[in-house]
Every structure is written in structure tokens, then in C-alpha cells.
Amino acid sequence: MGAAATQNVVYLLGAERVEMRQEPVPDPDSCEILVKIDAATTCGTDLKVWRRGGHPRMLDAPCPFGHEMSGVVAAVGSSGTRWREGDRVTVANSASCGRCGPCRTGRENLCEDLRYLNGTFAEYILVPRRFVRRSVHAVPEGLDAAVAALAEPLGCVLHGLNRTPLDRPGEAVVVGAGPIGLMFVIELCRRGIEVVLGDPVVRRLEIGSQLGAAAVVELGCNTDDAERLRAACVGRRGSPVVIEATGVPGGWQTAMNTASTGGTVVLFGGCPEGSRVDLDTHWLHYSEITVKGIYHHRPASIAAALDRLAESEAAYRQLINEERPLAEVELALRRMAEHKILRAAIRPASDWVEGS
Ligand SMILES: [Zn+2]
Numbered sequence: 001m002g003a004a005a006t007q008n009v010v011y012l013l014g015a016e017r018v019e020m021r022q023e024p025v026p027d028p029d030s031c032e033i034l035v036k037i038d039a040a041t042t043c044g045t046d047l048k049v050w051r052r053g054g055h056p057r058m059l060d061a062p063c064p065f066g067h068e069m070s071g072v073v074a075a076v077g078s079s080g081t082r083w084r085e086g087d088r089v090t091v092a093n094s095a096s097c098g099r100c101g102p103c104r105t106g107r108e109n110l111c112e113d114l115r116y117l118n119g120t121f122a123e124y125i126l127v128p129r130r131f132v133r134r135s136v137h138a139v140p141e142g143l144d145a146a147v148a149a150l151a152e153p154l155g156c157v158l159h160g161l162n163r164t165p166l167d168r169p170g171e172a173v174v175v176g177a178g179p180i181g182l183m184f185v186i187e188l189c190r191r192g193i194e195v196v197l198g199d200p201v202v203r204r205l206e207i208g209s210q211l212g213a214a215a216v217v218e219l220g221c222n223t224d225d226a227e228r229l230r231a232a233c234v235g236r237r238g239s240p241v242v243i244e245a246t247g248v249p250g251g252w253q254t255a256m257n258t259a260s261t262g263g264t265v266v267l268f269g270g271c272p273e274g275s276r277v278d279l280d281t282h283w284l285h286y287s288e289i290t291v292k293g294i295y296h297h298r299p300a301s302i303a304a305a306l307d308r309l310a311e312s313e314a315a316y317r318q319l320i321n322e323e324r325p326l327a328e329v330e331l332a333l334r335r336m337a338e339h340k341i342l343r344a345a346i347r348p349a350s351d352w353v354e355g356s
Pocket residue numbers: 043044045046067068152153
């Protein structure tokens with residue numbers, strides 16, 4: 001890596017403002033690595049962050065943008081690591097400390113000093129020391145780079161499922177058929193659970209059916225939604241497991257109103273700061289409803305996600321609808337916002353476009 005080499009890096013400047021900048025390609029310090037990015041996927045979180053102009057935890061604009069990726073180790077710092085030039089890797093977008101209370105009890109996603117890494121919409125990314133130690137994972141042989149980049153969102157989904165009681169036979173409701181909701185569909189169906197999927201966008205419901213959802217319900221984003229979802233469940237009384245994947249308070253409310261007696265509601269999508277929802281205390285108490293918040297992923301869930309992506313590559317490929325160069329990150333986000341695509345893979349090395 002010559003000191004004079006430059007690269008393109010996409011920056012988030014504020015709400016719906018990004019800019020591509022030319023910067024020197026960094027040299028890795030001791031214990032760091034430099035990764036050449038093969039593919040960086042656009043995520044629902046990126047869309048939220050782009051619309052809101054920032055994220056209370058993950059980034060502070062202006063800053064390099066993008067957080068899902070896979071690539072190849074291009075250079076290794078002087079002290080060396082277990083990684084070698086040419087290794088195919090994915091780097092998770094956070095690194096826990098490994099020492100605090102939550103880390104010591106296997107809850108690294110709640111680390112008291114969780115650090116985030118952004119800047120995957122670029123040709124190269126410098127991976128800091130802590131991330132090299134805790135957040136770099138080998139990509140299974142033969143797995144496509146864009147599909148491998150889904151290790152981050154799928155890691156979140158697997159973490160959520162790990163914390164969801166799925167031992168009761170039967171059924172789960174998934175509220176929201178965006179990329180995350182559809183990942184839940186794939187993983188629940190694989191466990192033999194019948195999925196009722198709800199979303200306002202018919203095209204997304206069709207994909208959900210193709211991926212194995214037993215029933216789909218078109219939602220109107222109003223108070224009837226829970227009633228319609230409950231009616232689609234066996235016995236028409238709601239479901240023992242309801243997973244919310246919308247990131248809006250209305251979706252949280254619908255999910256909470258869809259659980260059956262003794263059921264568990266898993267709230268997955270982060271809503272805007274300061275959001276509030278109503279709780280029916282009577283129902284919560286007398287029906288023994290469990291309400292759980294789920295956040296982020298752990299190193300073990302990223303590793304498990306890579307295994308699952310290799311096993312079910314064809315299903316996961318359906319969640320990536322087109323490939324675009326770095327200059328078209330914003331266009332890809334707009335197309336996600338218009339529900340024309342679920343996700344795009346940004347290929348820094350390409351200047352071609354595929355798909356619709
Ligand atoms: Zn993501």
C-alpha cells in the first residue's frame with residue numbers, strides 16, 4: 001500500500017446528505033489491519049440514519065457511512081495478527097471490551113464501552129485494534145461477498161431468536177416484512193415454526209410467502225392491524241411469539257396487541273429517540289405477557305450468521321436486489337425508501353449496475 005494511494009469514501013453529512021470524498025488509503029498501525037471492501041450492503045439502519053442525519057449511538061455526522069461489509073485483508077500492521085493478506089473477512093460494526101460486567105456474562109451487545117465502526121461505503125476500511133481482536137470473522141469458502149456482508153443484520157436476528165422462547169410448538173407472528181422481518185421468516189421457518197407475516201407492502205408479503213411464511217396479512221398501519229393478525233393465527237387468538245421488525249411505535253403497538261395469553265413480544269426495531277407506546281396493564285398482568293427489547297449482536301451471533309448464510313445462500317440472496325457503485329449509495333437508499341428494493345450491494349470496485 002503506497003502512501004500516495006487514494007480512495008473514495010462516502011460520508012454522511014446530515015439528514016439526506018451524503019458526499020463522496022477522496023482520501024489517502026490509511027496504513028495499518030501495529031495490531032491493525034486494512035481491508036479492501038468487496039461488497040457493502042445497504043441496511044434499514046442506514047436508511048433511518050440517512051433520513052435522521054445521525055444515530056444516537058452508532059455515529060455522529062459528518063463521518064464515514066455504511067456498516068455492513070465483506071472484503072479481503074489488504075495489509076497487516078507491523079505487530080501482525082492472526083489475519084494474513086488475502087484472507088476473506090467480514091468485520092462486525094461494533095467491538096465490545098471483553099472485561100465489563102455485561103461482557104463477562106455473555107451480553108457483549110450491552111458492553112459498557114461498546115465501540116462502533118462505520119465507513120464500509122468506501123474502497124478500504126482501516127480496522128482498529130479492538131475490532132481486529134474481537135470483531136473480524138473469516139468468510140466461509142465460496143460464499144458470495146454481498147451475501148457475506150449480511151452477517152451483521154443476520155447476527156442481530158439470530159441474537160434476537162436466541163433470546164426468544166421458541167420451545168412452544170406452532171406459530172409466530174412477524175410484524176414488518178422489510179429485510180429484517182424476512183430474515184426472521186427464513187430462520188423461523190427453518191425451525192419448523194409457522195409464520196404469520198404482516199406488512200403494508202404487498203410485494204414484500206409476496207417475497208415472505210416465497211421464503212416460507214404460512215400466511216400473510218396486508219396491514220393498513222392503523223389500530224385494526226393487531227386484530228387482523230390475531231385473526232390469521234390458529235385459534236384466532238393471537239400468537240405465543242410476536243416479533244416486531246418495523247422500527248416505528250405503531251409497529252410496536254401492533255406487535256404488543258397481537259400476543260396470545262402467556263405470549264412473548266420481541267421488540268426488535270429501534271424507534272426514534274423519545275418514542276412512547278401505551279401498555280394495557282390489565283392485559284399484561286392477567287395474561288402474563290412478556291415484553292422484550294432486543295438490541296444488536298454478539299460475536300457468537302455473527303459467527304453463527306456466517307454459517308447460516310453459507311447454508312442458505314440462495315434464500316439470503318433474494319434479500320439483495322441490485323448492485324451499485326459507491327457513487328450511487330444515495331440512489332440505493334432512495335430506492336429502499338420507495339420499496340423498490342429490499343437492499344443493494346455496493347461494490348466499490350465496480351461501476352456497473354445490475355437488477356431492476
Ligand atoms: Zn445493518
